[in-house]
Amino acid sequence: MAPKSYSLETELVFNKSSDQYNASVAPLYQSATFKQPSLSNMGEYDYTRSGNPTRTYLQNHMARIMKANYTFAVTSGMGCLDVITRLLKPGDEVIAGDDLYGGTNRLLNYLNSKGDLKVHHYDTTNTELIKSKISSSTKMIFLESPTNPLIKVVDVKAIADYAHQVNPNVVVVFDNTMMSPILMTPLDLGVDIQYESATKYLNGHHDLMAGIIAVRDSKLAEQVYYVINSTGCGLSPFDSWLLSRGLRTLAIRIERQQANCIKIAEFLQSIGFKVRYPGIKSHPQYHLHQSMCKGSGAVLSFETGSIKTSEKIVENTDIFGIAVSFGCVNSLISMPCKMSHASIDAKTREERDFPEDLIRLCIGIENIDDLINDLTKALLKSGAVKINEKDELFSVVGVEAKL
Ligand SMILES: *Cc1c(COP(=O)(O)O)cnc(C)c1O
Numbered sequence: 001m002a003p004k005s006y007s008l009e010t011e012l013v014f015n016k017s018s019d020q021y022n023a024s025v026a027p028l029y030q031s032a033t034f035k036q037p038s039l040s041n042m043g044e045y046d047y048t049r050s051g052n053p054t055r056t057y058l059q060n061h062m063a064r065i066m067k068a069n070y071t072f073a074v075t076s077g078m079g080c081l082d083v084i085t086r087l088l089k090p091g092d093e094v095i096a097g098d099d100l101y102g103g104t105n106r107l108l109n110y111l112n113s114k115g116d117l118k119v120h121h122y123d124t125t126n127t128e129l130i131k132s133k134i135s136s137s138t139k140m141i142f143l144e145s146p147t148n149p150l151i152k153v154v155d156v157k158a159i160a161d162y163a164h165q166v167n168p169n170v171v172v173v174f175d176n177t178m179m180s181p182i183l184m185t186p187l188d189l190g191v192d193i194q195y196e197s198a199t200k201y202l203n204g205h206h207d208l209m210a211g212i213i214a215v216r217d218s219k220l221a222e223q224v225y226y227v228i229n230s231t232g233c234g235l236s237p238f239d240s241w242l243l244s245r246g247l248r249t250l251a252i253r254i255e256r257q258q259a260n261c262i263k264i265a266e267f268l269q270s271i272g273f274k275v276r277y278p279g280i281k282s283h284p285q286y287h288l289h290q291s292m293c294k295g296s297g298a299v300l301s302f303e304t305g306s307i308k309t310s311e312k313i314v315e316n317t318d319i320f321g322i323a324v325s326f327g328c329v330n331s332l333i334s335m336p337c338k339m340s341h342a343s344i345d346a347k348t349r350e351e352r353d354f355p356e357d358l359i360r361l362c363i364g365i366e367n368i369d370d371l372i373n374d375l376t377k378a379l380l381k382s383g384a385v386k387i388n389e390k391d392e393l394f395s396v397v398g399v400e401a402k403l
Contacts, residue, residue: 102341
């Protein structure tokens with residue numbers, strides 16, 4: 001007898017086709033409308049805003065991968081957050097991390113400034129602090145772990161369990177973009193809604209934008225679907241089809257990207273940089289992270305002690321492209337303060353101990369020696385690293401990163 005579900009690696013590529021021609025790849029229904037069998041019989045699909053077989057195929061596949069009962073594919077990761085915040089009522093109190101994705105911060109601040117929501121930002125690595133702030137008027141909690149680029153880790157289960165004790169109706173929302181379903185299953189840790197930017201690892205090729213919302217509760221699923229159908233942010237058939245293709249290689253991509261990332265973290269640490277990566281033992285929340293996840297992902301950051309030096313490093317790599325985002329098969333380098341996190345104003349960044357010289361590396365599937373050689377070249381050119389008489393690299397800055 002076949003098991004109910006296979007391991008994730010198998011589920012990613014396993015496909016029991018129900019297609020009339022037994023196509024090995026789910027067909028693309030590039031159609032906005034569907035004819036009704038008769039005036040009185042609606043048929044399964046009528047209009048692609050409400051539903052499309054290619055999107056359904058993707059969503060059913062995602063539900064198995066994310067261990068959810070329902071998933072919804074929308075046009076971006078931020079689109080997920082827009083849908084989720086629409087479940088709230090005017091003036092509702094929400095708690096959010098103080099190191100969330102820049103775009104998340106921007107949307108929550110916008111809603112806060114208009115008085116739509118009352119948003120309170122706290123350091124979610126401090127579980128006791130968060131517990132003390134959760135009350136019966138807390139309606140939603142926004143968490144992300146590990147955050148990037150500061151790589152802060154959140155005790156998801158402790159916070160979700162406590163919040164549900166205080167208010168059984170609270171909705172705990174978790175952004176799992178950094179880990180992907182291969183490394184973390186937040187729904188198992190007690191969160192109510194999990195979402196991910198599929199622009200990153202899920203698709204893995206930076207050729208589309210998408211977001212996935214995953215829930216287990218049927219009432220929440222109904223509300224989420226209502227908003228998606230009403231606002232028309234469901235993912236297009238073609239992007240759903242492309243995402244289904246990218247998804248099949250998720251496990252093998254992450255395996256390689258993570259293996260490369262561990263080697264680069266060790267390389268940077270060995271020459272004297274303080275590296276932020278949840279996969280190295282010096283990370284203050286190493287054990288907490290490992291207790292929640294099956295790996296550490298492929299994003300790390302490090303400081304150089306000088307904005308100018310960081311700029312020179314970023315501008316002197318060749319393989320590492322200067323680009324925002326992560327999760328793609330090719331490696332990227334960025335300075336978050338000037339790029340992905342520029343939407344957080346300088347004063348707030350300072351309050352949150354956000355180093356302006358921080359460099360973020362998002363590691364791809366290239367040959368590891370090529371990557372390390374490329375980084376070495378840039379580090380030497382920037383003057384951040386020198387070679388001693390034994391031909392060894394050493395960092396001349398040796399700053400202590402505030403972790
Ligand atoms: C990129 C990202 C988002 C937003 O997703 P988009 O698809 O770019 O809208 C949200 N959260 C995290 C952690 C991200 O990295």
